[in-house]
Amino acid sequence: MSPAGAGNRQSDMPALCPSSVPVDFGDKWLEKLAIQSLLGTPKAMDLPEIDQAVEDWKRGARVAKAAGFQGIQLHGAHGFLLSQFLSPYTNRRTDAYGGSPEGRMKLLKRLVNEIRAEFPVPFCLSVKLNSGDYMEKGGLSQDEALEQVRWLTTCGMIDFVEISGGNAEQRSSGLHNSFGAQSLRVAPKIKESTKIREAYFTEFAERVAQISEDKCPLQLSGGFRSRTGMADAINSKACDLIGLGRTAVLEPDIPKRLLLNTDLADEEALARPHIVKGQWLSNLIPVKVVGSGLPIQFFYFNMRRLGNGLKSDPDKSIPGIVVSAIVDTFRSGITVMVLRVLQTLGWTPKVQRDE
16 A cells, blocks of 8 residues: 555655644754754645545545455554644644644544545444654643544444554653563463553553443554463453554464464463664664664564565664665666666567556
């Protein structure tokens, strides 16, 4: 659903956001220079641009269905556009799409209503939401996030809601600090008197579980490592579904090999840690917007390997990934140059059309 180059924009084209609020990684001049050079100051969207964005989301749903997908998920977390509209930190509008918790939800409600109207059941419609963006000042509070989840889980149009949290600017949540150390060495034991609470956002999910109205299923993602931790989250009714992201990238066979393998004892049913090797390189880079983004490239690298039919390489280091990227860029440049030379000489590649 995200082909190479999708989302690229010209260097002189500002990003479109609910309000003109630039990314803030600190007051150091080098940080500010990098942010301005790489991201710039976003442009506050006008109403026609919001309408166009809604049409683009709907077009994405159409493409997904035409490609054979049985559903879609609206990503309203981690600081992406929909998440920006939901947070008072990035949404400082005073029109119908901002100014109050209800106004900040207007775009989300519009998307849910219009997509569901075009794609009725059994087409699956899910939404991923923040339990909070954990900003020091002016961010999305858990109380406001709870009301957003309340509407989604009780509106009758959503098949399940996924809970996550955070964005690129904050570094305080467990989701953003799981690259350097092994979080579990022994799988915890399930006890009647104590909840394991292995996932990062379990406490928020437990607040959602207390909503008395009829609700759609709730998926909890982020932090799960053990079979007992996942089982405890479901048995305690903190959630109905378990979400595995980075764990599934490193171990795509984890459901069959570990979670559903009755020959494996509970204390051994433990996913491998998300330790990324070579983080010294990211720590050496003085610009956070560049250095802090390197560890996640480890997972992108392995996702590309899986897409090419290869196995994940959990031992690949950040310096190794950087070298691989340089080599790939050089190869791509050579290929493009050769094609251009051939085309100059009159050679035209044959294109086969599929009717």
